[in-house]
Amino acid sequence: MANTLSLYRTVKRLGIPDERIILMLVDDMACNARNKYPAQVFNNENHKLNLYGDNVEVDYHGYEVNAENFLRVLTGRHKAAVPRSKRLLSDEGSHILLYMTGHGGDEFLKFQDSEELQSHDLADAIQGVVDNGGHLSSCHTLFSGVLAIGSSMKGENSYSHHLDSDVGVSVVDRFTFYTLAFFEKLNMYDNASLSSQTSPDPAGASQKLGIFLAWVLLSHNPPLCFGSTAAIQQYRMEPKTLSWPGILPIPVYSTSVTVVLQSFHFLQSNSVNVNCILPNRSIPKKIGGGMEVLGFSPILLIFLFYISILIGSL
Amino acid sequence: MSEISPEVPDNRQDAPSHVDPNSTRITKPGVKRLVLTLSVLFSLVLGFPFLWKSVEIYRSSLPFGEISEMESNPSLSFPCRFQAVFINFNSNPSPNHLQLSILDKITELTSNSSQCGACANDLALSVTVDSISSCTQTHPTDNSNYYRCGAISAVDFDFSNDDDDGVDELLESVLGVKNVYSVVVVNGGGEGIRAVVGKYRHAWIVGSVEEEEEESVLVSRVAEIFVKMFVNGGTENGLIHGEFMPVGADRRIVLSFNLLNAEPNDWVYDWDFQRVDETLLAPIIKVLGPIANISVESQVLYHTPKSSFSYWDEKWKSYIFSTKDLPFFVNSNEWHLDTSIAAGGRSKILQFVVYVPSAKECPLSLLLPTGEISKTNGFISPMWGGVVVWNPPGCLNSETNHPSRHTMSREDLQAVFEVFMGQFRQLFGLKSNNLYIGASGTYHLLPSGKGFTEWELDVLSRQFACFNLHSCATTLGSLSRLVQSLPRMIIMDEIGKLVQFSLEAAKLAQSNASLGDNESSAVSSGQARSLAEDAFFHPSIMSISYYSFEHCFAIYSPFFLPVSMHVLLAALREWKRYKQEKAKYTAWKAKVKVES
Numbered sequence: 022m023a024n025t026l027s028l029y030r031t032v033k034r035l036g037i038p039d040e041r042i043i044l045m046l047v048d049d050m051a052c053n054a055r056n057k058y059p060a061q062v063f064n065n066e067n068h069k070l071n072l073y074g075d076n077v078e079v080d081y082h083g084y085e086v087n088a089e090n091f092l093r094v095l096t097g098r099h100k101a102a103v104p105r106s107k108r109l110l111s112d113e114g115s116h117i118l119l120y121m122t123g124h125g126g127d128e129f130l131k132f133q134d135s136e137e138l139q140s141h142d143l144a145d146a147i148q149g150v151v152d153n154g155g156h157l158s159s160c161h162t163l164f165s166g167v168l169a170i171g172s173s174m175k176g177e178n179s180y181s182h183h184l185d186s187d188v189g190v191s192v193v194d195r196f197t198f199y200t201l202a203f204f205e206k207l208n209m210y211d212n213a214s215l216s217s218q219t220s221p222d223p224a225g226a227s228q229k230l231g232i233f234l235a236w237v238l239l240s241h242n243p244p245l246c247f248g249s250t251a252a253i254q255q256y257r258m259e260p261k262t263l264s265w266p267g268i269l270p271i272p273v274y275s276t277s278v279t280v281v282l283q284s285f286h287f288l289q290s291n292s293v294n295v296n297c298i299l300p301n302r303s304i305p306k307k308i309g310g311g312m313e314v315l316g317f318s319p320i321l322l323i324f325l326f327y328i329s330i331l332i333g334s335l
Numbered sequence: 336m337s338e339i340s341p342e343v344p345d346n347r348q349d350a351p352s353h354v355d356p357n358s359t360r361i362t363k364p365g366v367k368r369l370v371l372t373l374s375v376l377f378s379l380v381l382g383f384p385f386l387w388k389s390v391e392i393y394r395s396s397l398p399f400g401e402i403s404e405m406e407s408n409p410s411l412s413f414p415c416r417f418q419a420v421f422i423n424f425n426s427n428p429s430p431n432h433l434q435l436s437i438l439d440k441i442t443e444l445t446s447n448s449s450q451c452g453a454c455a456n457d458l459a460l461s462v463t464v465d466s467i468s469s470c471t472q473t474h475p476t477d478n479s480n481y482y483r484c485g486a487i488s489a490v491d492f493d494f495s496n497d498d499d500d501g502v503d504e505l506l507e508s509v510l511g512v513k514n515v516y517s518v519v520v521v522n523g524g525g526e527g528i529r530a531v532v533g534k535y536r537h538a539w540i541v542g543s544v545e546e547e548e549e550e551s552v553l554v555s556r557v558a559e560i561f562v563k564m565f566v567n568g569g570t571e572n573g574l575i576h577g578e579f580m581p582v583g584a585d586r587r588i589v590l591s592f593n594l595l596n597a598e599p600n601d602w603v604y605d606w607d608f609q610r611v612d613e614t615l616l617a618p619i620i621k622v623l624g625p626i627a628n629i630s631v632e633s634q635v636l637y638h639t640p641k642s643s644f645s646y647w648d649e650k651w652k653s654y655i656f657s658t659k660d661l662p663f664f665v666n667s668n669e670w671h672l673d674t675s676i677a678a679g680g681r682s683k684i685l686q687f688v689v690y691v692p693s694a695k696e697c698p699l700s701l702l703l704p705t706g707e708i709s710k711t712n713g714f715i716s717p718m719w720g721g722v723v724v725w726n727p728p729g730c731l732n733s734e735t736n737h738p739s740r741h742t743m744s745r746e747d748l749q750a751v752f753e754v755f756m757g758q759f760r761q762l763f764g765l766k767s768n769n770l771y772i773g774a775s776g777t778y779h780l781l782p783s784g785k786g787f788t789e790w791e792l793d794v795l796s797r798q799f800a801c802f803n804l805h806s807c808a809t810t811l812g813s814l815s816r817l818v819q820s821l822p823r824m825i826i827m828d829e830i831g832k833l834v835q836f837s838l839e840a841a842k843l844a845q846s847n848a849s850l851g852d853n854e855s856s857a858v859s860s861g862q863a864r865s866l867a868e869d870a871f872f873h874p875s876i877m878s879i880s881y882y883s884f885e886h887c888f889a890i891y892s893p894f895f896l897p898v899s900m901h902v903l904l905a906a907l908r909e910w911k912r913y914k915q916e917k918a919k920y921t922a923w924k925a926k927v928k929v930e931s
Binding site: 033037038039040041076089092093096097098099100101103104105106108323324327328331 | 673675678679872892904
């Protein structure tokens, strides 16, 4: 949760308004009975900055953060009564930044310890977003216009950055920590600070954010503690600059940028994997796990069991 | 058959004692168990088609053929009807000759643009030469209400160039016909050629032309008016891009007017929006009816500073912000503009902001890149809206110790809304100058009290119809590809109906367009697009909820696999046993036969 809130604050500091951000947060940690600092969330052990303080607008919280709502946000297929603030109101020419943090694995992401999102569903949804904005473009390759980045490669684990022994949990993971450090160096009003970091081009805070690039994929999972599988994906990289000289009002402001932030890491879940609990924590160990994964394996086992019995009886 | 064998001779009594039960048997094997197991197996197999049918995915059938046909050709062809009237030309040029040369010039100007809305296919031009002595006309191919000889004479024209509106009204009373665009060329008046485009569907050129060579100049100016103004709407290539189609998918636009007081401790301004809404906005909304369904909201906000900085400039005696600051002007953190209740999920909201600066930054002016101060003090952002900075009167010299409440005066409000009108036109891609500089000369454009002149509305209707149809075609194409790529996704009847209605509306739009009815074609194409988007964004098309094969298998296998395993194996076992026993029996029978 701290990861998401940190990035949320950074994005707002760089000028993206709330109406362009969709924040999906399972905000159970701040007001949890075990939180020593009630209603406060930190991302650093010096506790300097309270992320959950003021001016945080959460669009989906608690049980609303699930795979179905997430896909609905991405594909735009809401029920008619859903208000505008909960919709991704993008159009052609929008740049979208998607930041996801939580547990995940090879080809899937976990939602609230009770659901999963398969990677092919996510790919279909993203393709839908690209198609909706890109059906004027001529190339139809898979993932055209999408750049994605993950915190670790397939087969690697993603680790937390440091542990805050006062609160008892790790507060930020390495990927997010360094990402935020990069963003801290950017100054919204200064073109020079951006062009020294990356490649050429433009003005406008939203385009600066839009330029942030990297590499992809979903990392391999358990045991994965507070690692975040942060997949930052960005669509439609062409920045647009328009200028209209004339007597009347001239130039134009940036294109729209919508950010979807999401945290579906559920801290106090009953089925936390035993390996994930770090030694310094004051939370008692729980034997958990169990069959969270819906798949072929248990059914296959039953099937084999039966077959062996029946063949034996022949 | 009972097990007790009938009476047999004694020598046969010994035979059973030699029977080996593992390889022979005396009686025929029973078939009861076999029949039982086979009948259970058979009923299971019989029930299988019923099971298959019951888990079939319901898919409403979509007309894929029609969709792909429309996607390959989503164009509208509008007919263009022009007429040119030459008055008071004593040299009496031949109308047919003029017609040919004007047509040549028109085709030359439209040769490089073959997009939707242009007059590539259906073009008709009629020319009339009317002078005191005679009147000759070319014969138009279809008989609409073309110009009657003698309706206008040279004396009607005021050559002093003052009363353009009067001339405009006069011409409208004579020529006012829907769908026909006219240019009236009058010989007379002072030197030079002056061209004016009116508020309706006509234009006029006044000048003194005596020699023959100047005729070609007139011809090119007439052609330019036809093509650049009436067909293309004053834009360069006639195509309005997607950035200038601010209509939501449900054909609605919400105009949100916001009065922002940056620092209420200095002064607080209010406005009489109701009156402005009734007098200025209502006619515009009515006129744009075919294109979009517009609703209006307004609010007054306080404590809304901007997030860019300005500096004092002694030369202009005001605080200056330049065009480089514009991306940072709109302070979205503190300007809570997005509080619309009327806007549904798919409407488009356009924000119009009046910014009243604080005393520390007043007066605030915009410096253009050319080095001049902007006269309108505002800017637009396409697809978002516009901002106007309004400086309270006398703010340099006023006392700012106590906060005071004022209402914006009527004149100020009117001036601000005139700027908004210009910005609104620009958001639709139209220019806001009253002078158009073309290749052959300059043209004066008369502005209309309703914000848009009738020929501009025609252009907008055509462009929107084209855009909507194109968008509808691509949306339906995407939907059909999506549906065909997921063969196990449920498609409800509602989606099928929406697609069908959308295709019907699109066909209606195409037929209306070929008849020349711009407005209803815009309405139908808008409906087509809206229905197509409703179908594509229907909430039931979610990949996470369709019955993938894994899902189906996981549900049904715990029920049927064990049972069918048992039944099958039982049937096999019984069959094997029957065959064994049958073999034993036939072996015994053979042995008996041999022995007897």
